[in-house]
Amino acid sequence: MTPETLAAWSLVGVYSAAAVYLGAFALFLADLARRSGAAPAPAVAASRTAELNGSAAVLVDAPPAPPVSAPVSRVPRIAFALTVLGLVVHVAATVLRGVAAERVPWANMFEFALTGTAIIVAVFVLANLWKDLRFLGTFVTGLAVLLLGLATVNLYVDVVPLPPALDSAWLVVHVLVAILATGFFALGAGLSIAQLLQARREAGKLPRARFLTTLPGSTTLETLAYRVNVIGFVLWTFTLIFGAIWAERAWGRYWGWDTKEVWTFVIWVVFAGYIHARATRGWRGARSAVLAIVGFAAVLFNFTIVNLFFKGLHAYSGL
């Protein structure tokens, strides 16, 4: 097959993946609505909170068995299965794109968005092996559909060879690490948003958002968000350092406050602030959650607005 055919098939894959994600999104949404409609199951929610609160809870026995899952329903399971299916198609489309271009599939904005959303969904799917985070399915699949749609409509470019400036092994490392970090920050932001909502409900506000009663408590959500964001922060630190090393090779200086460098720095500092906030009295809880969300918003801003409208050395040839 020619590169053009491969690229065309890749695009078909992207559309298919987006369609499957859309189905998963609808089902996840239906599940949240169902959780709102169903009578709250306080016993289940309470036992789960106790288990997830682990380090703070008092338990009189060896580690307990896995928690009883929320009231049996097949909807979230189907939605999750659809997400996995979408991810498989999505990864196949991404790999095809790489094969068509004969290089890593993240050398321009379209490809970055393609690989980036795949990583976001993959981080979500893998994180579910660790903890049941399916309540974030709406957020993650919604984000994936939105980003994939915007990328294909606005950012699509044909496969072109790498310009000499990008022809470096650091393209593989620096950008891949940045994408991975984005995946973790996305999941962290989802958890932080859930945490803020849950905290409001626990404070007696949001009486109608009853689906929240089936989610872990805000303290648990905060702990989960922290663990995910901390991994993102470490990856972002590597992004920054690898970027500096590459900048030294390509542009003759390791740091020059190029617009993209400024934003990489800003994001790093915001998440450093987030980590410190968690250890500062008066800043735990809602305030630190807001910082994590601001951090992820800055990541998205960095990828979209800064790339498209700011002038700098990270010029994206034809996007």
Place this chain on the structure above:
Amino acid sequence: MASFRPSDAISAEPDEGAESASTGPENPRLGVVGWLRFLWRQLTSMRTALVLLLLLALAAVPGSLVPQRTSDPNGVLQYQARDPEGFKILDALGVFSTFSSPWFSAIYLLLFVSLVGCILPRAKHHFDALRSRPPKTPARLARLVGFTEATTTASVEDAVEAARKVLRGQGYRVERYGDSISAERGYLRETGNLVFHSALVGVLAAVAIGGGFGYNGQRLLVQDEPFVNTLADYDSFYPGPWVDADSALEPFALRLDDFEAEYAFDKAAVEWHPLDFAATMSVRESGGEWTERLLKVNSPLEVGGTQVYLLANGFAPVVTVRDPDGEVVFHGAVPFLSVSATQQSAGVIKVPDGLSAQLGMDGFFYPDAIARQGSDLIESFSPYITDNALLTLRVYRGDLGLLDGSGANVYTLDSSGMEELAGNDDPLVLGIGDTVDLPDGMGTIELEAVTNYVGLDLHHDPAQAWVLGFALAAVAGLLTSLFIPRRRMWIKATATDDGTRLEYAGLARGEDPTLEEAVGDLAAAHAAALDRRGSD
């Protein structure tokens, strides 16, 4: 950050001395020393550090919204031309040099002072902790994390000894208190934390030293013309404030021997894409021979402690101008700057002396000229030099402005005060090897050949390796401080009527997601150890 607890330890009781020092019930009068101490405590408190961090992030943002003098000097000039009034205000605020502005510097310097004020006492505290014994076993383990009970037929003494061995084997520092073992591990977490923060100070110091003692300079180098690393041979040179240019420049020479550019034609987009630029250079260090080295984008040359980067390239037509008697009045390779993907290049030739008047020429070089369809305009079909290569020049006679400096830029020609001898309608057109007459019988011009040039960037940063070293130390510290759990464990044995009762529990000091599991594993390992002992 004045707290001596792990940075991520959570506690209900107030653990920051800052407030309690100032808001005691009696409100004692503070002397000068008291005030200084109060300010110091405020500055080194975690809350201040956090606010400074957030301010730092916020203060960096204008640096991306407005062009910066360091990274985009032309952008600054354009901004000034576009909006002179706004420029004055913003320039007074220093946003065009955000990262060296007083406010940005104030924030990061305060942050680093706060950081040092936090590291020092914490390092001392940690040093003491490293030499102290694990704390006494709490009376009631049942209140702690992962509390597990078991019974064994082994004696209390055997159980305690086995507990000591198991915990030692797991890397704990252990201490026996009565019939219990108290253990602690994860001191590396705090060590990592201190290494991370100290390394950041190191990065800042190395950056400052590199900026002070480093330099960078640019040179546009035409093929076969040697460059010697002296101040006079640079087109532009930017030394750090502490650089002595005479002694700092390492003695070496460079020469461009050959240049290869490779392009690919994209049929779908009808465009040429650059694939590879490779400059074959000759390098000669003091006392050595010329040696051949390859210079590419993304692959700089290292000559001693100086890096040489390939930033630009292009064609330089080799032109000879003769007066009506055939005397050479100008000869040289003139670098033309590329203006299109097919390397159509623009340039200026100035002939100040030797003719009846000063002569200026500007025009284009087309490596592979082709007439544009349906018009007599020409463009370049490909970026490779072919037999179709053409140089077209407009010719002006008059003052080049070299005396008052207005014509000093070699890439522009201010033809406003000059007489046009050949314009867009009747330019001089030369193929390679052609000689044509200049207008008005002024002489001749010959395009002998077309050679290459490269735009080189030369950098010397004596502290660059230190910056990288400190950055890597920071990463190592960060990983250790985030992912090594600091925890305490206890195993207590009590004699009962039918054997020995065992209790296990742990305490997290900071973020520790797997503590509970670890207590379970410890209990299992201890049981296994007791079993083995029993079967011996």
